[in-house]
Amino acid sequence: xxxxxxxxxxxxxxxxxxxxxxxxxxxxxxxxxxxxxxxxxxxxxxxxxxxxxxxxxxxxxxxxxxxxxxxxxxxxxxxxxxxxxxxxxxxxxxxxxxxxxxxxxxxxxxxxxxxxxxxxxxxxxxxxxxxxxxxxxxxxxxxxxxxxxxxxxxxxxxxxxxx
Amino acid sequence: xxxxxxxxxxxxxxxxxxxxxxxxxxxxxxxxxxxxxxxxxxxxxxxxxxxxxxxxxxxxxxxxxxxxxxxxxxxxxxxxxxxxxxxxxxxxxxxxxxxxxxxxxxxxxxxxxxxxxxxxxxxxxxxxxxxxxxxxxxxxxxxxxxxxxxxxxxxxxxxxxxxxxxxxxxxxxxxxxxxxxxxxxxxxxxxxxxxxxxxxxxxxxxxxxxxxxxxxxxxxxxxxxxxxxxxxxxxxxxxxxxxxxxxxxxxxxxxxxxxxxxxxxxxxxxxxxxxxxxxxxxxxxxxxxxxxxxxxxxxxxxxxxxxxxxxxxxxxxxxxxxxxxxxxxxxxxxxxxxxxxxxxxxxxxxxxxxxxxxxxxxxxxxxxxxxxxxxxxxxxxxxxxxxxxxxxxxxxxxxxxxxxxxxxxxxxxxxxxxxxxxxxxxxxxxxxxxxxxxxxxxxxxxxxxxxxxxxxxxxxxxxxxxxxxxxxxxxxxxxxxxxxxxxxxxxxxxxxxxxxxxxxxxxxxxxxxxxxxxxxxxxxxxxxxxxxxxxxxxxxxxxxxxxxxxxxxxxxxxxxxxxxxxxxxxxx
Ligand SMILES: Cc1cc2nc3c(=O)[nH]c(=O)nc-3n(C[C@H](O)[C@H](O)[C@H](O)COP(=O)(O)OP(=O)(O)OC[C@H]3O[C@@H](n4cnc5c(N)ncnc54)[C@H](O)[C@@H]3O)c2cc1C
Ligand SMILES: Cc1ncc(C[n+]2csc(CCOP(=O)(O)OP(=O)(O)O)c2C)c(N)n1
Ligand SMILES: [Mg+2]
Numbered sequence: 001x002x003x004x005x006x007x008x009x010x011x012x013x014x015x016x017x018x019x020x021x022x023x024x025x026x027x028x029x030x031x032x033x034x035x036x037x038x039x040x041x042x043x044x045x046x047x048x049x050x051x052x053x054x055x056x057x058x059x060x061x062x063x064x065x066x067x068x069x070x071x072x073x074x075x076x077x078x079x080x081x082x083x084x085x086x087x088x089x090x091x092x093x094x095x096x097x098x099x100x101x102x103x104x105x106x107x108x109x110x111x112x113x114x115x116x117x118x119x120x121x122x123x124x125x126x127x128x129x130x131x132x133x134x135x136x137x138x139x140x141x142x143x144x145x146x147x148x149x150x151x152x153x154x155x156x157x158x159x160x161x162x163x
Numbered sequence: 164x165x166x167x168x169x170x171x172x173x174x175x176x177x178x179x180x181x182x183x184x185x186x187x188x189x190x191x192x193x194x195x196x197x198x199x200x201x202x203x204x205x206x207x208x209x210x211x212x213x214x215x216x217x218x219x220x221x222x223x224x225x226x227x228x229x230x231x232x233x234x235x236x237x238x239x240x241x242x243x244x245x246x247x248x249x250x251x252x253x254x255x256x257x258x259x260x261x262x263x264x265x266x267x268x269x270x271x272x273x274x275x276x277x278x279x280x281x282x283x284x285x286x287x288x289x290x291x292x293x294x295x296x297x298x299x300x301x302x303x304x305x306x307x308x309x310x311x312x313x314x315x316x317x318x319x320x321x322x323x324x325x326x327x328x329x330x331x332x333x334x335x336x337x338x339x340x341x342x343x344x345x346x347x348x349x350x351x352x353x354x355x356x357x358x359x360x361x362x363x364x365x366x367x368x369x370x371x372x373x374x375x376x377x378x379x380x381x382x383x384x385x386x387x388x389x390x391x392x393x394x395x396x397x398x399x400x401x402x403x404x405x406x407x408x409x410x411x412x413x414x415x416x417x418x419x420x421x422x423x424x425x426x427x428x429x430x431x432x433x434x435x436x437x438x439x440x441x442x443x444x445x446x447x448x449x450x451x452x453x454x455x456x457x458x459x460x461x462x463x464x465x466x467x468x469x470x471x472x473x474x475x476x477x478x479x480x481x482x483x484x485x486x487x488x489x490x491x492x493x494x495x496x497x498x499x500x501x502x503x504x505x506x507x508x509x510x511x512x513x514x515x516x517x518x519x520x521x522x523x524x525x526x527x528x529x530x531x532x533x534x535x536x537x538x539x540x541x542x543x544x545x546x547x548x549x550x551x552x553x554x555x556x557x558x559x560x561x562x563x564x565x566x567x568x569x570x571x572x573x574x575x576x577x578x579x580x581x582x583x584x585x586x587x588x589x590x591x592x593x594x595x596x597x598x599x600x601x602x603x604x605x606x607x608x609x610x611x612x613x614x615x616x617x618x619x620x621x622x623x624x625x626x627x628x629x630x631x632x633x634x635x636x637x638x639x640x641x642x643x644x645x646x647x648x649x650x651x652x653x654x655x656x657x658x659x660x661x662x663x664x665x666x667x668x669x670x671x672x673x674x675x676x677x678x679x680x681x682x683x684x685x686x687x688x689x690x691x692x693x694x695x696x697x698x699x700x701x702x703x704x705x706x707x708x709x710x711x712x713x714x715x716x717x718x719x720x721x722x723x724x725x726x727x728x729x730x731x732x733x734x735x
Contacts, residue, residue, distance in 0.1 A: 014281060069346055
């Protein structure tokens with residue numbers, strides 16, 4: 001099962017490597033990991049996407065919690081939540097493709113944020129599966145480069161993951 | 164008070180109440196060594212290898228319950244300490260290890276004696292710090308002690324760049340008394356609802372067993388455990404790490420369980436309907452093949468570390484909390500109850516256990532012309548009567564000591580279980596003897612293990628530590644040889660310890676007393692003489708039967724019911 005886990009960490013040097021080290025040392029899967037400071041500069045928020053059976057996910061959460069730098073942890077997958085990932089994708093846009101690629105961007109509510117004679121850079125935000133679908137939809141052989149942020153997420157409802 | 168960084172380090176240790184620092188100097192810690200020179204509150208013990216410093220601090224910690232402290236230099240000093248740090252980590256021993264680091268401006272430049280100590284030690288510490296600002300020193304050291312000693316204990320490394328300890332820059336010093344960390348709050352009590360459920364399960368039990376571990380000792384709950392066993396009348400077995408928490412001589416004690424555990428303990432684990440695990444972590448040396456582990460049992464597990472629970476074995480009633488407080492709640496709830504477990508069922512259970520016990524799985528040839536290692540351990544008990552702190556190295560001798568030396572009190576049996584570090588025994592004994600200057604301290608070892616930290620004989624000389632080293636010399640890496648005999652058709656690939664030193668002369672060259680014993684009849688008098696030398700280290704080179712194996716044995720990956728007893732008493 002795929003799980004998306006949010007972790008509030010002390011914003012200390014090395015906190016990220018503790019998490020990365022934990023996953024490699026214990027052989028856990030890690031699909032993506034994003035981290036950035038929050039409104040409180042002493043805290044970082046990390047979003048992790050991982051897969052494993054129920055038992056493995058339980059251990060992952062316990063081990064993450066056990067890190068001294070971990071302040072709070074929430075498995076977003078346990079409740080309703082919103083997930084967003086951002087993608088920047090550079091495509092070859094020449095001749096008739098220019099119009100086609102522009103239409104595709106419109107359909108996906110993506111933005112074209114850089115244009116040259118031969119290329120576009122498209123920005124697209126959404127669920128990871130939406131980004132996958134976009135990549136699928138780009139005509140064969142037109143993709144030059146794909147950059148994805150990895151998903152971040154937040155629980156629905158008024159409650160927040162904060163101190 | 165204005166202090167330099169180096170003085171802050173030393174003063175903080177004093178304010179922590181540290182008695183001993185085990186260390187070895189070098190460039191990056193010279194300012195700290197100079198500050199040590201100017202005080203007389205802390206005793207610095209100069210070891211002969213940084214691994215020895217960590218093991219000595221570890222032995223001090225295991226035998227007292229206090230935090231062990233080490234001080235080593237950057238680079239090779241820190242890397243030499245890693246084995247000892249990992250050893251402490253695996254057995255949850257509280258250590259604070261101060262490592263020197265190159266000055267902050269040159270960190271990352273491959274400076275002389277630079278290693279990424281924080282990076283290297285990260286996977287084998289409870290936590291570590293790099294202190295880049297002298298203003299953070301006092302608070303960081305305070306945190307290090309707090310983290311090392313609270314919750315599930317463990318080693319904490321504090322890496323200190325040399326410029327941070329500059330003797331010429333002074334700043335105000337104030338050692339924080341209280342410490343609060345929003346990201347670290349170990350459990351203070353168990354959940355009462357869960358404890359009630361556990362009590363109900365205990366009252367329903369028909370074939371119960373207590374399975375206890377190192378957590379009982381770490382959590383100072385030996386007294387409560389004794390009360391609980393007395394109150395319920397249930398049988399109890401212990402891991403290697405828990406020995407001594409419950410008196411081995413008591414009839415309710417079934418001996419150690421696991422790979423080299425007793426027949427009765429392992430069979431009772433296999434047949435139990437209720438398993439009460441207390442401060443034990445379901446290690447693979449204990450469980451054997453998970454699918455066969457206590458297949459009929461409802462499992463209660465008390466542990467302070469949530470990640471120990473249901474890690475290897477699914478638990479039915481988890482209780483996260485300090486064992487001492489959880490057992491206190493349990494005892495109270497049990498005493499408030501009128502109900503008692505089914506006494507008839509319990510009596511039948513005990514009858515079954517006694518039939519298992521009657522197999523005498525630890526029997527060995529007492530008429531041998533050679534000294535059997537089991538006999539050597541029994542003789543050690545006969546001579547010391549339990550009035551002993553016994554450290555061990557790793558191998559067959561360790562198992563024989565665990566099986567044949569009955570420990571009655573916690574913190575008397577000091578060995579490396581989780582990492583299984585050869586070389587642990589001698590330096591650990593250094594720490595134990597310093598912590599208990601008037602006590603009898605012995606180290607049981609093998610001729611292979613002892614050579615791994617033999618240099619600490621010099622430390623023993625320098626500080627007049629009258630240890631007794633009981634070397635069970637079988638001429639082999641016995642434990643390795645045993646596996647090769649069983650699983651590799653006796654191809655003894657590189658397990659023969661050739662070119663051994665003359666241990667008597669070796670001991671003498673370090674200024675100690677050496678004795679070699681070859682005949683069973685000479686052993687007891689020699690041990691008596693050794694222990695009568697109250698102020699001398701005596702190294703007993705005991706030549707034991709090289710062919711002896713440790714039984715019972717459960718092969719890795721087998722179940723508790725698939726044990727081997729010695730060849731002439733193999734299970735049907
Ligand atoms: C050659 C060799 C052979 C071995 N053979 C065996 C064998 O046959 N049988 C055997 O048992 N072992 C054997 N071992 C040791 C084995 O490898 C493990 O080290 C040992 O089984 C672990 O013991 P434990 O479960 O008591 O855990 P420990 O490592 O002692 O862990 C303690 C547990 O208690 C918890 N805890 C700590 N403090 C508290 C507290 N205050 N309150 C509550 N919980 C707390 C911790 O979180 C942890 O889960 C062998 C080792 C070697 C080297
Ligand atoms: C540092 C280290 N290296 C290797 C091992 C693997 N090992 C475990 S027991 C053992 C043999 C120990 O031999 P000895 O000290 O003579 O003890 P004996 O088994 O003969 O009693 C070895 C090599 C280990 N545990 N630790
Ligand atoms: Mg040997």
